[in-house]
Amino acid sequence: MDVTVAIDCMGGDHGPTVTVPAALAFLRRHPGTRIILVGLPEVLEGVGREAATQFGERLTLQAASEVVGMDEGPATAMRNKKDSSMRVAIDLVKSGRAQAAVSAGNTGALMAISRFVLKTLPGIDRPAIATVLPTRKGQTYVLDLGANVDCEPEHLLQFGVMGAMLVASVEHIDRPSVGLLNIGEEAMKGNDVVKRAGELLRTSGLNFYGNVEGDDIYEGTTDVVVCDGFVGNVALKTSEGLAQMLATFLREEFSRGPLSKLMALVSMPVLKRFKHRVDHRRYNGAALVGLRGVVVKSHGSADAFAFEQAIHRAAEAAGNKLIERITQRMAAMDGVKA
Amino acid sequence: MDVTVAIDCMGGDHGPTVTVPAALAFLRRHPGTRIILVGLPEVLEGVGREAATQFGERLTLQAASEVVGMDEGPATAMRNKKDSSMRVAIDLVKSGRAQAAVSAGNTGALMAISRFVLKTLPGIDRPAIATVLPTRKGQTYVLDLGANVDCEPEHLLQFGVMGAMLVASVEHIDRPSVGLLNIGEEAMKGNDVVKRAGELLRTSGLNFYGNVEGDDIYEGTTDVVVCDGFVGNVALKTSEGLAQMLATFLREEFSRGPLSKLMALVSMPVLKRFKHRVDHRRYNGAALVGLRGVVVKSHGSADAFAFEQAIHRAAEAAGNKLIERITQRMAAMDGVKA
Numbered sequence: 001m002d003v004t005v006a007i008d009c010m011g012g013d014h015g016p017t018v019t020v021p022a023a024l025a026f027l028r029r030h031p032g033t034r035i036i037l038v039g040l041p042e043v044l045e046g047v048g049r050e051a052a053t054q055f056g057e058r059l060t061l062q063a064a065s066e067v068v069g070m071d072e073g074p075a076t077a078m079r080n081k082k083d084s085s086m087r088v089a090i091d092l093v094k095s096g097r098a099q100a101a102v103s104a105g106n107t108g109a110l111m112a113i114s115r116f117v118l119k120t121l122p123g124i125d126r127p128a129i130a131t132v133l134p135t136r137k138g139q140t141y142v143l144d145l146g147a148n149v150d151c152e153p154e155h156l157l158q159f160g161v162m163g164a165m166l167v168a169s170v171e172h173i174d175r176p177s178v179g180l181l182n183i184g185e186e187a188m189k190g191n192d193v194v195k196r197a198g199e200l201l202r203t204s205g206l207n208f209y210g211n212v213e214g215d216d217i218y219e220g221t222t223d224v225v226v227c228d229g230f231v232g233n234v235a236l237k238t239s240e241g242l243a244q245m246l247a248t249f250l251r252e253e254f255s256r257g258p259l260s261k262l263m264a265l266v267s268m269p270v271l272k273r274f275k276h277r278v279d280h281r282r283y284n285g286a287a288l289v290g291l292r293g294v295v296v297k298s299h300g301s302a303d304a305f306a307f308e309q310a311i312h313r314a315a316e317a318a319g320n321k322l323i324e325r326i327t328q329r330m331a332a333m334d335g336v337k338a
Numbered sequence: 339m340d341v342t343v344a345i346d347c348m349g350g351d352h353g354p355t356v357t358v359p360a361a362l363a364f365l366r367r368h369p370g371t372r373i374i375l376v377g378l379p380e381v382l383e384g385v386g387r388e389a390a391t392q393f394g395e396r397l398t399l400q401a402a403s404e405v406v407g408m409d410e411g412p413a414t415a416m417r418n419k420k421d422s423s424m425r426v427a428i429d430l431v432k433s434g435r436a437q438a439a440v441s442a443g444n445t446g447a448l449m450a451i452s453r454f455v456l457k458t459l460p461g462i463d464r465p466a467i468a469t470v471l472p473t474r475k476g477q478t479y480v481l482d483l484g485a486n487v488d489c490e491p492e493h494l495l496q497f498g499v500m501g502a503m504l505v506a507s508v509e510h511i512d513r514p515s516v517g518l519l520n521i522g523e524e525a526m527k528g529n530d531v532v533k534r535a536g537e538l539l540r541t542s543g544l545n546f547y548g549n550v551e552g553d554d555i556y557e558g559t560t561d562v563v564v565c566d567g568f569v570g571n572v573a574l575k576t577s578e579g580l581a582q583m584l585a586t587f588l589r590e591e592f593s594r595g596p597l598s599k600l601m602a603l604v605s606m607p608v609l610k611r612f613k614h615r616v617d618h619r620r621y622n623g624a625a626l627v628g629l630r631g632v633v634v635k636s637h638g639s640a641d642a643f644a645f646e647q648a649i650h651r652a653a654e655a656a657g658n659k660l661i662e663r664i665t666q667r668m669a670a671m672d673g674v675k676a
Contacts, residue, residue: 149529183571191487214575217581233521237552245556253612263605274591
């Protein structure tokens with residue numbers, strides 16, 4: 001993979017203690033890739049000499065003088081912090097020095113800065129946030145997850161294109177299937193926007209499966225599930241809440257008295273396999289798609305393993321020409337739309 | 339509980355083999371209650387003499403000549419089957435011979451018939467479907483779950499009233515807390531409809547908590563979670579899909595080879611406790627609220643245990659004056675709204 005990824009070292013709950021080791025681990029595992037670490041000078045000093053000698057020109061350190069706070073408003077982050085590590089990382093994509101940027105910083109600021117600096121691709125009205133979820137069959141990409149709360153049918157069509165091209169580049173699937181999240185399988189179901197989006201997707205040239213329902217996400221019915229940002233955000237957060245509740249219940253039942261604890265000990269290998277299979281860290285890295293550059297948002301609480309997955313996803317998308325694919329697909333559809 | 343519940347014996351995947359034993363079990367467990375079994379004559383004959391002698395006048399058999407199919411369209415079910423077991427059960431509520439009806443038949447037909455026969459309560463524009471979900475702290479009622487895909491702020495306000503009164507009557511909570519499902523906690527978040535609904539709920543006199551997010555459902559942050567039917571349906575089905583996937587994964591890992599199977603055997607008591615805790619059968623029975631009568635929809639695949647929970651929920655709602663509570667609350671709010 002001949003690709004350079006810019007890393008905002010300062011974002012996330014753990015900042016450089018997570019982002020820097022993750023970036024170095026990524027470099028170690030993927031020869032041919034390059035990383036630009038963007039952070040406060042004192043942080044970059046800490047990365048220092050040994051890494052520099054180990055990776056040579058594959059590792060670049062880029063100083064930034066400011067940090068966007070996790071609770072900072074998008075507008076103030078954009079206006080007042082033009083030399084933040086987040087902004088500088090995005091600027092590197094804009095200038096072409098990097099092909100992708102990764103940040104665990106706050107989503108609102110990252111989206112606002114990315115949109116302002118990179119701009120949207122031709123034919124794309126609004127960028128969307130796409131995440132990958134584990135399913136019975138493998139994984140499904142869902143978008144949008146909250147960037148767009150009020151969507152027109154055309155936006156959902158664009159999400160379909162963006163999602164399909166994302167899966168094509170990151171998962172190497174030729175013609176990914178696209179489902180439209182609805183409350184019934186029949187074409188007549190749902191609200192007006194979804195019904196009209198279904199019509200657009202049906203004639204889009206995409207591998208459109210039709211309507212899918214909430215349970216189809218984890219069934220893995222389609223490679224891509226398209227929905228507006230309100231619905232997608234609720235579906236994702238509801239899933240997180242349910243998974244956490246079930247994990248807590250399982251833990252509580254396995255620690256209810258000495259006998260249960262013994263059973264947990266005995267079953268540990270199985271429980272560990274189960275845990276690994278649904279480990280959300282493996283699915284870390286939401287793509288901000290529709291922009292003139294690859295930007296991936298890591299979960300704020302990501303550890304080094306999880307953050308490395310986000311870097312990997314960004315490198316795959318950029319290395320496999322996500323931007324070019326979306327651009328071509330939108331251009332090909334121009335005739336259809338007009 | 340001095341209450342009569344009409345049961346549509348024919349609905350659901352298993353029909354009378356589930357509904358009849360569940361109804362008789364309910365009668366056995368709840369002295370003072372009465373049941374009217376509505377079904378085809380040949381089915382009622384099967385219930386027969388011993389039950390009649392055991393329960394005396396607490397059990398009434400009411401013949402119906404037709405059955406609404408599980409895939410039948412609401413309009414045809416309503417127009418062409420005026421003597422269906424579903425319709426007759428609802429008619430019994432309308433005439434006052436029963437205070438509640440329970441059916442495991444198809445949701446669309448049940449809603450259409452209930453709405454046509456019973457009509458909505460004063461001040462209620464549209465009935466909603468409310469279900470109960472398990473949470474870390476107990477349970478939460480969520481509505482709407484699919485009856486209303488395009489909602490105005492006023493509808494969400496009405497769902498809040500209906501949900502709060504449902505929890506008050508079924509769970510005996512004095513002033514249930516009401517949350518508005520959104521994609522952020524701040525009042526400025528979300529789409530226009532939700533923002534305006536938040537304003538209405540804030541001045542409604544209900545115990546309004548404010549915005550909640552998807553994970554708050556299973557956190558148990560509020561007693562009631564209000565959302566439009568599209569979002570609610572997606573949240574519910576997504577949850578079902580995730581729970582099923584996790585259960586499958588857990589089962590698969592515990593049966594991967596003889597050693598894992600042994601571990602499963604050893605851990606059985608713990609796994610059983612866990613399973614009981616999240617047993618969806620305990621939460622069976624979605625209320626169709628906002629009508630001039632109590633109607634509860636059981637899951638189509640319910641077994642006798644699950645169906646009995648739905649009957650119990652219906653009896654609690656009717657016995658604790660759900661209809662009167664909603665009516666009074668809407669009347670009290672009339673001044674506020676005008």
